[in-house]
Each structure stands twice: as C-alpha cells, then as structure tokens.
Amino acid sequence: MTTPSDPRNPPNSLDAPTQPVSSYDDVTTIQQASTVAAPAAQASQPRRGVSRRAVVIGAAGAAVGIGALGAGAGYALSHLQPLGGGTSLGSSDAAKITHLLRRAGFGSSPAELETYLSLGVSGAMDRLLNYAHVSNDVDQRLASLHLPFTTRANLVRWWLARMTLTQRPFEEKMTLFWHGVLTSSYAKIGKSVNLPLMIQQNNLLRSHALGRFDDLMLAISTDPAMLYWLDGRYNTGAAPNENYSRELMELFTMGIGNYTQDDVHQGAKALSGWVVRDGKGIFVPRRFYEGTITYLGQTGHLGLTDVIRLVCAHPSTPGRLARRMWSFFVYDNPSPSDLQPLIDAYHQSNHLISAMVQAMFHSSAFFSEKAYRARVKSPTEFVVGTVRAVGLTPDVPALTIMGQASAAMGQTVFDPPNVAGWPGDGVSASWMSTQAWLSRVNFVNLLLQGATGALKGRREGAASAAAAVATSPLQQVIAAQKLSKPDDVVNYFVALLLDNQLTTDRRTMLSAALTGEASATGPTLALAGGAKLSAAALRQALYLLMAAPEYQMN
Amino acid sequence: MQLSRRAMIRDGLLAVSAGMIMPAVFSRAVLAARNAAQEGASWAQAAQQRTLIVVQMAGGNDGLNTIVPYTDSAYYQARPTIGVKASDVLHLDERVGMHPSLASFQGLWGQGKLAVVEGVGYPNPNLSHFAAMDIWQTLDLSGQGSTGWLGKYVAGLVDKDGHPFQSLSVGASLPTALQALNADVPVVGDPKAYALQADAGQAKSAAEARVQALLKLYNTYPQSAPYAALLDATAQSAYSGSQQLRDVESRYQPQATYPSSNLAKGLQTLAEAIVEGLGLRVGYVTLGGFDTHAQQANTQANLLKDLADSLAAFYADLAAHGASQNVVVMTWSEFGRRVEENASLGTDHGTAAPLFVLGDAVRGGVYGEPPDLNHLDNAGNLTFTTDFRSVYATVLDGWLGAPAQAILGGDFGSQGFLQPS
Numbered sequence: 001m002t003t004p005s006d007p008r009n010p011p012n013s014l015d016a017p018t019q020p021v022s023s024y025d026d027v028t029t030i031q032q033a034s035t036v037a038a039p040a041a042q043a044s045q046p047r048r049g050v051s052r053r054a055v056v057i058g059a060a061g062a063a064v065g066i067g068a069l070g071a072g073a074g075y076a077l078s079h080l081q082p083l084g085g086g087t088s089l090g091s092s093d094a095a096k097i098t099h100l101l102r103r104a105g106f107g108s109s110p111a112e113l114e115t116y117l118s119l120g121v122s123g124a125m126d127r128l129l130n131y132a133h134v135s136n137d138v139d140q141r142l143a144s145l146h147l148p149f150t151t152r153a154n155l156v157r158w159w160l161a162r163m164t165l166t167q168r169p170f171e172e173k174m175t176l177f178w179h180g181v182l183t184s185s186y187a188k189i190g191k192s193v194n195l196p197l198m199i200q201q202n203n204l205l206r207s208h209a210l211g212r213f214d215d216l217m218l219a220i221s222t223d224p225a226m227l228y229w230l231d232g233r234y235n236t237g238a239a240p241n242e243n244y245s246r247e248l249m250e251l252f253t254m255g256i257g258n259y260t261q262d263d264v265h266q267g268a269k270a271l272s273g274w275v276v277r278d279g280k281g282i283f284v285p286r287r288f289y290e291g292t293i294t295y296l297g298q299t300g301h302l303g304l305t306d307v308i309r310l311v312c313a314h315p316s317t318p319g320r321l322a323r324r325m326w327s328f329f330v331y332d333n334p335s336p337s338d339l340q341p342l343i344d345a346y347h348q349s350n351h352l353i354s355a356m357v358q359a360m361f362h363s364s365a366f367f368s369e370k371a372y373r374a375r376v377k378s379p380t381e382f383v384v385g386t387v388r389a390v391g392l393t394p395d396v397p398a399l400t401i402m403g404q405a406s407a408a409m410g411q412t413v414f415d416p417p418n419v420a421g422w423p424g425d426g427v428s429a430s431w432m433s434t435q436a437w438l439s440r441v442n443f444v445n446l447l448l449q450g451a452t453g454a455l456k457g458r459r460e461g462a463a464s465a466a467a468a469v470a471t472s473p474l475q476q477v478i479a480a481q482k483l484s485k486p487d488d489v490v491n492y493f494v495a496l497l498l499d500n501q502l503t504t505d506r507r508t509m510l511s512a513a514l515t516g517e518a519s520a521t522g523p524t525l526a527l528a529g530g531a532k533l534s535a536a537a538l539r540q541a542l543y544l545l546m547a548a549p550e551y552q553m554n
Numbered sequence: 555m556q557l558s559r560r561a562m563i564r565d566g567l568l569a570v571s572a573g574m575i576m577p578a579v580f581s582r583a584v585l586a587a588r589n590a591a592q593e594g595a596s597w598a599q600a601a602q603q604r605t606l607i608v609v610q611m612a613g614g615n616d617g618l619n620t621i622v623p624y625t626d627s628a629y630y631q632a633r634p635t636i637g638v639k640a641s642d643v644l645h646l647d648e649r650v651g652m653h654p655s656l657a658s659f660q661g662l663w664g665q666g667k668l669a670v671v672e673g674v675g676y677p678n679p680n681l682s683h684f685a686a687m688d689i690w691q692t693l694d695l696s697g698q699g700s701t702g703w704l705g706k707y708v709a710g711l712v713d714k715d716g717h718p719f720q721s722l723s724v725g726a727s728l729p730t731a732l733q734a735l736n737a738d739v740p741v742v743g744d745p746k747a748y749a750l751q752a753d754a755g756q757a758k759s760a761a762e763a764r765v766q767a768l769l770k771l772y773n774t775y776p777q778s779a780p781y782a783a784l785l786d787a788t789a790q791s792a793y794s795g796s797q798q799l800r801d802v803e804s805r806y807q808p809q810a811t812y813p814s815s816n817l818a819k820g821l822q823t824l825a826e827a828i829v830e831g832l833g834l835r836v837g838y839v840t841l842g843g844f845d846t847h848a849q850q851a852n853t854q855a856n857l858l859k860d861l862a863d864s865l866a867a868f869y870a871d872l873a874a875h876g877a878s879q880n881v882v883v884m885t886w887s888e889f890g891r892r893v894e895e896n897a898s899l900g901t902d903h904g905t906a907a908p909l910f911v912l913g914d915a916v917r918g919g920v921y922g923e924p925p926d927l928n929h930l931d932n933a934g935n936l937t938f939t940t941d942f943r944s945v946y947a948t949v950l951d952g953w954l955g956a957p958a959q960a961i962l963g964g965d966f967g968s969q970g971f972l973q974p975s
Contacts, residue, residue, distance in 0.1 A: 187843075230847075231847040231848045231898060231900070234847070234848040234849075234896075234897070234898030234900070235898075236897060238897060239896055239897025239898070240896075241847055241848060241896055241897070241898050241900070241902070242847070242896075242902045242903070243845075243847040243848075243902070246681070246682070246903070250682050250684075251684075256680075256682055256684075256685055256697070261681060261932070261933045264681075265933075331780070373779060373780060374780045375780075376781060407726075408726065408743055408744075408747065409726065410726035410727050417842070418612065418613070418683065418842070418845075419683070419845075420683070420684055423727070424727075428781075429781055429784055430727055430728070431727070432781070432784055432785065432788050433723075433726065433727050433728050433740075433741035433788065434740040434741050434742070434748075434788055434791050434792035434795060435725075435726055435740075435741045435742055435743045435747075435748065435792075436726055436727070436741070437788045437789060437792050438747070438748060438749065438750060438792050438796065439743075439747070441750060441768070442747070442749075442750065442751045445751050445752070445753060446751070448753075449753065449754050454754050455754075458754060503776075505774075506771065506774075509767060509770070509771065512767075513764070513767065516760065516763060522755070536753065536755075536756070539753055540753070540760075540764060543753070543764065543768075544764070544767055544768055544771060547768050547771075548768070548771045548772075548775075549771060549772050549775040549779070549782070549785040549786070549789075550775070552785060553779075553780065553781070
C-alpha cells in the first residue's frame, strides 16, 4: 500500500527543562505545545485521502480541502452529528477510527487525526498494527529530553514520553500489554546502577511484541531484570528456587490447575544455572542441574529450551494468552467463542503473536456495541491520552506531573503491584476507585490550565499572561483546526475524544459551560475569524468533557 | 451504605433524581433504611463505635521467622542459616518468641493487648499467591470467588447517618476482601489529595457549579453503559467523602510519632477517620514485599520492623485520643513459607502461618495450635491447625456484632483472643 507521511508533530519547541517539580501545587511549567498542525502529512497527502474523507464526513466532504478534521469546521462538524443513542459506534468510520486509536494506541492527537481519518478504517488499522513500516523519530525526540536512566522517576518519564511522542502507538501499547503480563519491577533490581536493566527488558518486550511467543518466552526467561524479579539468578541445580518456575506456568503461560507442585520443583531444576553478569543473562554450566528431570510428563536431561517449548505448546496456553489480550484490548470477561479465533491463529501460525492480534482486531466484536466504551481507561491510557488530546508536547516537568498523576490513579509503569501485574489490565473496573477518580479529574483540571497557558501566565505575571494564552497548546489547536465559534471547539473535542458519540442533552451541558460565570473575565483565546473565547470558559467545558463518565471509559 | 446505581434503580429513586442532585448523605440514609426493611442480609450494629482494622501482609510472610519456635530443634535443622537465633528471639513464652524486629510489639504484649494465633490456614492449601489471596479474601476454597468477606459485612451495614467512611481502604485500589456488589468502599491514598481541585482563580460559586454539573453528568449517564453504576457510585462517594474529609483534615492532630513508611501513613489516615468520628467500621491497609524467595533476612526484618513500629504508633495515637478501646487490629498473609530454607537464603511458598490481633479489647496470649514441624506435607509444608474462618468469625461476631455464620457461610468455630464483652 501507499504509506502516507508520518502524522508526527514537529520538533519539540519547549522551554529548557526546569527542575522537576515535587508536587502539583508547585507546577508552573506544564505549558507549551508543539505547533499542532501536521504539515508533512498534509503536503504529501495522497489523493485518495480526500475521497476517504468524503465518506467520513458526508456528501460535502470532497469540497473540504485537504486539512484537518475541522477545516471549515462548522461545516464538517455539522455532518458529524451523534449517531444512535450516543452509546455505540453506529456506522461512522470516523468513530470507528477514533475507537481504534484508543485501543491500539493512546488516542489521537489533533495533529494525527486527519492522517488516520484519511486512511479509512482498514487503512488506519493497517498503519497501526503493521507499524514496522512506519518511520519513527521517537528516539531522537527522547534524546532531546535528556533522561538518564539513573533514577526511577526518569524511567517512568522516559516511557510516558515515548508513549506520548511515538509514531507507532501500537508498538508502545503492545509493550505496555507485555509489561503487565511478563512484568518486573524496579523495586527489586538491586542498586540504582541496575536501573537500565528495566529499559533493557522494556526494549526486549518491544522487539518481541509481535513475534513468536516461544521466542519472547525464551528471551524473557533469561532477561536480567526478570532474573532479579523472580530470583532466577539464585536458582541452582543443587538448590532449586521455585519462584520463576511457578509463575512461568501459573501466570505467564498455562495457568493454575495444569501442573503439580512437583512440576514446579522439577521445572526450577531445568531452568537453573542463569546469573546476571555485566548486564546480561549468562548461563553457568556448573550451576545447572545435571540429572534427569520429569517435567509436565516428559523425562530427560531437560533445560530451558525444553521447558519453554513444553509450556508454549501446552493446550491451555493460547487460551489464557488470548484472554489476557482480549481483556486488555477489547472488553472484560470475553466468552470462549470470542477467544477461539485467537486460539486458532496461535496454532495455525505456529505461535505468532501477530496472528492473534490480527484475529482480535479483525473480529466483528472489536467494533461491537459490547466493546464500545467498555473498559475503564488505565491510568497510563488516561494520562498519555489526555496530554496527547490537548496537543501538548510534554517537557520534563510535565512528564513529572504525568508520572505522579498516574501513580495517584493506581499505576506506575516499571513498578507493578506484584508478579501478576495490574489487576485492571484484566478487569478494568479495578482501575476505578474514589481516590483514582479524584486523581483523574484533578489531573484534567491541572492539565487544562497548562494547555491554556494559565500556569505559565500565573508564573510569569500579568504582563505576559496574554502571550502565554496566545502560544498555548489549545490556542494552536483552535488555529490549526480553524475553529470559529465557541461551540465548534467543544464539538471538535467531542469528535476527537468521544467519537462524536454524545447525546444532545449532554452536549448542551458542555456548551452551557462556555457561557457560564467563568466566561465573564480573564484571558481569551482567539477563534478563527477574530472572535474571542474566554480561556476559563473553555477550561470549564473541556473539564466537564474529560471528567465525564464517557471519557473515563476507553 | 453507599448510594449505588443498582440500589437507586431498585428503589425507584433514579427517576426522581435524574436531573437533580440529591444530597448524597440524605439519599444514602433513606436508602439504608429501605434496605434494612427490604433485605434479609442486613444488620443493625450491635456496637456503633467499634472498628476493625485489617492489615494485609502481601506476598506470603514467613511465619516461622515471625513467631519463632525457638525450642524446636526441627526448626534449626530446617533453617541452619536463616533461622532466628534463640538468643535473638523476643520470648513470648517457653516455646515461641517474636522476631527481634518486632520489638515495638513488646509493650503491647506486656500490657496483654497483643494476641498471636498460630497455625492459621485452610484445607488443601494452594501455593499460588493469587489463588491463596482469593481464598483468604473471598472464602471460596476453589479460588474462584469474587465477593470479599469484609465487603459482605459492609454491604449489610445499616447506617442511618449515611457515613461515607463507614469503610475505608488505604491506597489506590480496592482489595478483594472489600469487594461486594452492594458495597461502595472509598479508597483514600493521601487525605490531603482527597479533594476536587478548582480551576485557577475560580470563584467558589463557579467551582461549585462545575462540581454539580459534573455530578449530574454521572447521575444521568446511561444506565445500560458498561460500569455505569460503578462510575456513578464512585463519583458520588468521592464527592461526599471529600467534603467530609476537608472538614476534619484541619482538626486531626496525631498524638504519636509515626514512622515515615507508607504503612504508617495509611494507618494515620485510618486513625484520623476514627478519631474524628467519621463512623469507620472497617479500615484496610496493605504492606507488601513478603515474597522472600531469596536473601530474606534483611527484607523480612525491615518489613516486620515497619509493621510493629507503625502499629505501635497507631495504637499510641488512638490511646492518646481516648479511642483505642474501640479498635481491634488483625493482620493476615496469604501463606507462610516453606519450612526448609532454600539455597538462596530464602524460602519458597508455604502454607499455615501465625497472625496478630491487637487492641485494648484483645486478651493477650498465644492462640491456635502450633503446627508440627516433624509432620510436613509432601511439599515440605506445615499442616494448618487453625481455620482462618474461625479468626474471621471471632472478629465479626465478637467484635463487630455481625452474624458471622451468615457472612462466612458456616460455623467454623471461634478463637478466644477477645476479652469477654
């Protein structure tokens, strides 16, 4: 297929990073966005993007120039009215694409949306899932953030930045999935000099994310961070340590009920002999068990490769893997018939993860009503997705806030609660609690102040407040999308974040916030065509949108 | 009880409240009274002021190095390197003593306010962390349960005052023990962050209007949508709870020096709820990290020190506020560890283990039966002597005045660690 140009943001144009802030109250620099438009994508947009958009936005679509979703915004948006009762995807390709972007990634930024919409549903899915073809400058962008792997907080900042800035969102989403399954924590990595081993594991998960499951399991079994996390480095033939052997079967592959305590013990012998040296997993023959082992019904001089072969070939393994995957990407508590195509794909492809992924995303259930807004957003999805949504390119202080906010919501990447990962990855209701909810809506409150220049304005004083608003991320979204009326701004974000699926009465509540008490005073944003919009009023409306129940769901 | 969407639908309140925000405390009280009338599984509280605090020691605490059988040669044979030396043990009696890192418990022990229950477990023990945790929390020995034993208790509470903090879990997410369909249990990480923040420079009236609009969006979210009830109940509870915490946050002054650990911070949050009369009946906090497969000595010592120091401060704080007579604390862990140490200077997953109960109402001493170190199961683990449900029954029935048999689904006996009331 023709690959369009990357929907990337232009380079980061931030203030020099300031000292990381230690609490929300100190935040003064969550501010500044990249220029939001996607000029590269627009300049080289293939012609078929236009016709595709015509399908998306209706008969008049072809008359809308190659631009953002909201180019001639009032007009285009008027063709994107809510469908049905506002709780299903209906037949809207645009809605399907934004749903897909949330599940296979972290939602869309304003700059990316047009590119994905232009591809249509199947094109967007192809670009997301087959990301090896998509060029990615995320490593350069991360390098400019200067985040040495010397502190736990920097590891978190690094990955949150990567998820926010990548042009391959599904690559990061799959890595996050595997991090919840084959998990490890920086809390058990020994000295801080070992912290880079967590990134090494993260890169291992990324590079094996869609490959053969056996290869992934073989690699993770001797990964240094995993040898720390589940004590494999202590496991010797003379004195087996059962930790990794048990979790390999119970959590990573076959599941409980399919093995005995003796299998755990014998498996530990077969897995013995590995240590961590110079940041690598090294096999030390004299630490390995020399004798005959009977493991899962097989007897012989079994070792690591035999164990991995047996657990990956066990009949219960693909079903458990499929369940983890479906629960993470589609909805909680899938039925056996939901999972069967994934299990079949595992067998037919000789254990290719990519085959399971394709089966899952191409399942009719993926766009079904049952799947729609069916999972509570994880803290990482919420934080990364919301930052992306307002067009903010995070600097180091912003990344600090993102990490703190995610922790308060119940997730710190690289620090799972235990070896089973985060319960919310399986049952998304676990992500919701009163504290988590307060942390979510408070994050929205703070982020919108950053995205409208209010934090910067407050920091730098009244004289520069107007300039802070004028260069704010949301001002740039308004300009790039040529939004000319206050309601257009709200409607644009309803389309971007809620797939335009919001009942009229609820949309009216958001619009009402634009003209409430908050609109009377304070700095204003410039709408296309010269009208003004109170920044406080816009925050009021977008707060309600992002704090609303619809937005808590993915 | 909390105003859950399910309850609102059942009681026909939803139609009334759509489009308006009923004061949450009021609607909860109405609802609680209706539930009391309509549901069999509700109970008035025999003891309105009493509180149970549950401390989960996650990961599987090594019981044999916690309550050490320092006179048993089999213990030292199985643990030649990581065994706690008899000379280091804090003697409780002629047979067992505490790990030296539990020194802060000695005061409570001396006052007769600390009980140890030995050999606690269940039949056919499961060596999986997660199956074992589910069994302890849901009472379902198959490991397939989903409703927590404390959740069942909370769901049945009749609280005419509609206290948002009848139950409270410290942290970011809700433990399985407190999960039940009709129990909406608030979770508090940091009491100071348990508030809805206003926009910069926002007038109070505008901030309040925004909150009301937001709650209306929850109140009117389509009931058929996935997790609609959860979202609505969570938002309502968070709002009413944050109002109440804001009112008391400035009043509470701790009267003890707590350690700086997360456990201590969590216990301090629970102390605040108790001291300020928020109606707390069940509080829950977790201390993790007990999965000591390797190099366990330092890890476990630090954790046990945190446990004892934090709980001693918690007790001292309550006592100084005149509230300790109303609070009983119990600990639990999903399993003990293998009797024989492994070659990594650690221990693998095991079975039965001791737990602690403490408070003014506790009758100090060692309860249960000591497991026999000379008669282990096939995997080299202890055979339990005390059913964990007998401990639950004791605190439910004897302390909280709740029908233990109804909650536990049977009669599992009881233990004698509470003072006769």
